[in-house]
Amino acid sequence: MKNCKCSHQTSDLSLISNVLDEYKNKPGSLITVLQKAQEIYGYLPTDVIYHIAQEMDTTPAEVMGVATFYTQFRLKPVGKYLIMLCQGTACHVNGSERIESAICQRLGISDGDTTDDGMFSLKNVACLGCCSLSPVMMINGETYGSLTPQKAIEIIDGIYAKEAGK
Amino acid sequence: MRIVVGEGSCGIAAGAHKVYEAVEKLNSGIELGITGCIGMCFLEPIVDIYDREELVLRLVRVKESDAQTIVQAVKSGDLTQLSGLAITEDDKSFLDKQTRIALRNCGIIDPTDIDQYINAGGYKALEKVLSMTPQAVIDEIKVSGLAGRGGAGFPTWFKWNAARESNGEPKYLICNADEGDPGAFMDRAVIESDPHNLIEGMLIGAYAIGAAEMVVYVRAEYPLAIVRLEKAIEQARAKGYLGKNILGTGFCCDMRIKAGAGAFVCGEETALIESLEGKRGMPRLKPPFPAQCGYNDQPSNINNVETFANVAWIIQNGGEKFAAMGTKDSKGTKVFALTGKIKRGGLVEVPMGMTIRDIIYDIGGGIRGDRKCKAVQLGGPSGGCVPYDKFDTVIDYKALAATGAIMGSGGMVVMDDTTCMVGMAKFFLDFTAKESCGKCVHCRIGTKRLLEILDRITKGEGKDGDIELLEELCDGVKSGALCGLGQTAPNPVLSTIRYFRDEYEAHIKEKRCPVGECRDLLTYTIEKEKCRGCTLCAKKCPVNAISGQVKAPHEIDRDVCIKCGQCVTLCRFGAITVR
Amino acid sequence: MDKITVTINGKACQGNRNDTILNIAAANGIVIPTLCHHYNVKRYGACGICVVEAENSPKLMRACSTVATDGAVYYTESERVVKVRKIALELLMSDHEGDCKGPCSLNCPAGTDCQGYVKAIAQGDNRHAVEIIKEKIPLPASIGRVCPHPCETACRRAHVEEPISIAFLKYYAADKVLASNSPVLPKPKPASGKTVGIIGGGPGGLTAAYFLALAGHAVTVYDAMPQMGGMLRYGIPEYRLPKSVLDKEIAEIRSAGVKMENNIKIGTDITLAQLRDRHDAVVVAIGAWKNMGLGCEGEDLDGVMGGIEFLRKIALGLPTGIGKSVAVVGGGNTAMDACRTAVRAGAEKVYVIYRRTRDEMPAEDIEIDEATEEGVVFKFLTNPDCIIGENGKVTKVRLQVMELGEPDASGRRSPVPVEGEFETLSVDSVICAIGQKVNVSGFEELELNKRGIISADERTFATSLPGVFAVGDATNRGASIAIAAIGEANKAAMVIDGYLCGMDIPYRKPYVSERDTDDIDFTRFEKSARVKMPVRPAQQRKHDFKEVNLGFSDADAVAEAKRCLECGCHDYKDCKLIKYANMYELDPDRFAGEKHTCYVERKLEVIERNQGKCILCNLCVRECREVAGKGILGLVDRGFKTVIRPEFRDSSVISGCADCLACVDACPTGALKFIGNKK
Known part of the structure; x- marks a missing residue:
């Protein structure tokens, strides 16, 4: 089983050797390992999943099952800017659906997708916990509250303008 | 004087840390600190000015650009310059009607400093417990009447007792901090603002059931909570409150954090255990219950954060005192996350027995824009709505259940006359359908079909008989689903049909959304x-x-x-x- | 071992302590349905089908995994249990994308397992093919020749190029077995002591007789004609169905224990009342033997006759008096039989008068083509206006010229007369093949419907007289095709068998899962032309009554049978899902919504997986992990999107499959299929 014939990706597997060394003998740490792997690679490349399965003495099916169960894990790279749009109850009541429509229309993508230029990814999230600022979105850790559709578009356009100016 | 910036997630999101940095940059020599969340989310960012231990002024909606003014005023000692930023008397009343037990230190002490917790009386309860027998601890909790604050309201002492009596070593004490209700954030606030209170509560529980290992399963979306708890664990270990031979009594118990990875169903205790074991978070069959066969197939006890946050207080003040608050069946206090179309949204802790009306109008200040209030949603996706004409219902497990809602974890979302109740039901079903683990048929396909029916109703494509079809399917899903998620998923649909059937009928028969919210009908x-x-x-x-x-x-x-x-x-x- | 006692459905049941409710019930002969439970893997509890109710417990419990409590009282079929179980099944079916049976079988009035016998023929096992056919049709060689094959109309191969030649394959296989002189004859059940009288020895009567005889009843068929076979003998010409073939098949039915009495006419030779006295049950299968009249002037003239009357005379060898020039009126298969028979009976000029155009003709294309080849002249868009005679004998027929007007209720454009336009043909005879009626004389006691046809219940086949049943052309909707009568007779036989055993079990159409043909991508199939049936040349065949078709060669038959797309599910007979779906009367359409697509993958060496049929019981995953110790199958995604993946991208992992087939064996539906044979 050592010689993986996986030809789809060639990730640098040495990057996670420390993580694997630390956790491979700790039962039940698959989720933690995947979290660390995602921190390293930005997402979970297929060859990394396969490598983790080998090292953790489990099967790729098992790892894939876990990786696709939890919303935190991504199997595809994300854009430079990750928009996390809150879909919590408070945000919903205050119109998050309209914000989503506006963003989707502006970027030409839907939830979970990345723009062709690799700039933006959109992800609906359950609740960012800033209910009093609703509706809220978070872009790369920065929170934007009390959104309107127009304000959301302006924020995105602002980022595009900043990128163009670089 | 001391400047303290409120740095809960909510405050930080509103810009609190930028304010902190701006003040810090001025290098004024004034003592600068942080605290957690006081619960007044609607006023964030909040900056408190202390004179020794006394809060002399609370500044609200502070901006980065206000730093200079604040520092100058504090330096000069003339705080009147800050009157423009000071909290109004009216807003102050937000705290007046509250009774804070679980949140007692939140927004007051610095959560990153164990000494502040100790100075506030922290870890005294643990010291007391270590001289008691485990049975005496459980008895004290029994006297208090404390029930699980995560939703189901199961008596805490009973679970502890079952785990204690269960054979098998080691035993585990697990804290469910996978707060999934999209509209509740009290658990996060406790961990971020008073992590030692959680650690102390858990230690008492661990001592009572005989657990040597504690795990806190924290929602992945709570990075700040994880950082603060990690720090608190280190500090507690350093002080001898955690680890081997705690306080020299021979009691050994350590704690670790497990970060969830995003799955609402992991709030269900058996799914949480699966997830702790590194698997897909799919619920197990019960029985056996976790008290007999839980994490790693060992006896395990699981409570949520708010439950543990009450424990140290109960031990310190006595179960009787806790039980003196509340109603016949529900004792103590309950924390609610008050959000939606409310003027003063935030975290509130009230004694059981308070009416919904008091919470919304006296504490929350009423409806935003003084519009007409329609209902509140309690218990999030597992709960139901309570209509305006039932606002005299008191906070009590049984009384709320009788309305068709549930106490739940404490999400209280206020809806005004612009909120479509069919749309609301659809929102929750969209949530539960996405969060269904996919294991059992009733939940996996049932919630999907419920959502599809609701979706067609909100699009004006509803058919005669759809309401009855929804009711029948809801009934089937409730009875047939494997775990709590599926068994409660139909609640938002059933309760909106119960109180707002006319809105459903208007969508179906007249192809009209009475409040004009359903966009496909506009x-x-x-x-x-x-x-x-x-x-x-x-x-x-x-x-x-x-x-x-x-x-x-x-x-x-x-x-x-x-x-x-x-x-x-x-x-x-x-x-x-x-x- | 420690024993406990529980009460299940009112019955005291003993079991071992710590055993599940399901196991204790099973040990006491009470079956609790379950889809996700299998004895050799750990309990799981996904399907929710096995729920049971316990007294004093508000929640239903899963019997597969709940340990029974000593002294507890359980109900496995209470109203609440059934409701919840039914919803689970309805939900599963609402997300089920697959065909239980092929459209061929579903469109066959007799429900013949066409796919099954076509496959047997493809595998060279003609005997097995006939065994399958004879589960529904006791006259396969005859029906294979004459059936207008609704199966082929529905055949999805038509979306690739042309339908499978299902009927001819049946005739091929049946001929092979007939020639072997070793008939397929199931052993009849032990004698029941009950007797059944069947009136009418046509396809319907003979079918009822055959299946009732196999069920152990003493059956006698009474027929008014000199020989058995009904319309197959007296309505279908020899060149389509040689009497020798029919004779052999009737002999097989006789050898199943059926007594046959000919030349007995009800009302003349014996009365219905007498037959009722003589038998425990009576089946009326008298067909529709009366011609419909033209209703025009001159129809009483000498030389005007009915289509089936003409065919019957030919079959009986009687003179017909059609002369040299014949006009046949009508556009159905009887009209074709009549015109082509007229050619063979020596007519030099044969016309077919039809009010619409060829496109609207109900007759089969092949019949029209072959009639044309044999020189028949089609007069489309004409209708007899009057028949003109001299000395009481037909000499001419005047035709009203028609044109097509607006479509009528049936969607066909209805013919309307073109005012003042007529055409006259000189003819010696006019044969009217425009429809048949039922001759109910002798059956006056039975209740008739508005059209003067015997009324019979559609699900019990019962007439207004107790113990008297009726099937075929003589009932309800009137004359139809032979296979329709056979289908009814087959179902009636089951109902009557129940009746004779004292049970009242009406026929219920089984519930099946069906795919929408529009959802299927046919472009992935390679084209392969339908094998043509070889026929004798027109110039030769038009002069005699010998069979037109020459029959398939073995190679032809196998090649044709291999074209089958195998739409129906391989697991239909063993599928637990469809079994339960039929146990509880379902209405899955009320939950119709998004479905998993019918994605078929063959990533594993010998196992094919069909996404559309997977119910996510997870048994395959658990078998692979717990029994095979491999863990190469797993769940991916969550919620409604959850699917099972046979490994993901690495071929070396897929090859980790040990071909142990534990997953296939445990699969409760047809989602997993062993395809080892195909290689």
């Missing part, structure tokens, strides 16, 4: 006679759906329009109609 039109061609709407339309010459009537391209309502809000001539 069309936006510019009335030629009223439009002055000011171009404002066209400029501000986020999707450029509006076009027209200056000073000539404009038009909306309906294929592009996303019905966001922006133009209606902006138009000064009332030229845009929505039907």
